[in-house]
Amino acid sequence: MTKRHVLEVPGVTHDAPIPMGVRMGNLVVSSGIAGKDPETGELPADPERQVELMFQHVQTLMAAAGGSPADIARMTVWVKDMAYRDHVNREWLRMFPDEDDRPSRHTLQWDLRGGMLVQCEILALLDQ
Numbered sequence: 214m215t216k217r218h219v220l221e222v223p224g225v226t227h228d229a230p231i232p233m234g235v236r237m238g239n240l241v242v243s244s245g246i247a248g249k250d251p252e253t254g255e256l257p258a259d260p261e262r263q264v265e266l267m268f269q270h271v272q273t274l275m276a277a278a279g280g281s282p283a284d285i286a287r288m289t290v291w292v293k294d295m296a297y298r299d300h301v302n303r304e305w306l307r308m309f310p311d312e313d314d315r316p317s318r319h320t321l322q323w324d325l326r327g328g329m330l331v332q333c334e335i336l337a338l339l340d341q
Contacts, residue, residue, distance in 0.1 A: 218278075219232040219234075220234035220235060220277045222277070234277075234278065241274075241275065241280060241339060242334075243274060243335045245282075246271055247250075247263070248266035248267040248333075260293075263301075263331050267331055269334070271308070278337070280340075283314070284337040284340070285336070287336040288318045288333055289320075290318065290320040290332070291323040291331065295304065297330060300331075305318070316335075
């Protein structure tokens with residue numbers, strides 16, 4: 214029996230031979246999740262759109278794992294420019310509207326490559 218269950222987001226791939234995420238037991242860990250458009254395979258030039266897509270991919274990944282954003286314990290976000298935090302915060306509040314029920318988050322400025330303006334990783338724990 215395979216301990217590791219590979220998770221993918223349809224239409225969104227990495228340039229490297231790595232999965233979008235992995236589920237092991239009730240633990241879900243993602244690789245870098247960017248705001249790539251699954252229809253075109255491209256990163257939109259608009260930071261707001263990249264952030265929207267990134268959060269959509271988080272939802273899709275969690276559904277593939279058998280969970281939802283409610284199972285996320287930690288999210289780390291990297292932004293090319295700290296001005297993009299406003300976009301991240303808007304989508305964050307849409308995904309986690311209850312201030313008493315949000316995962317932890319850390320946002321860092323980073324020199325992202327290849328047109329990425331934002332990227333995240335998640336750590337989630339599913340119910341047994």
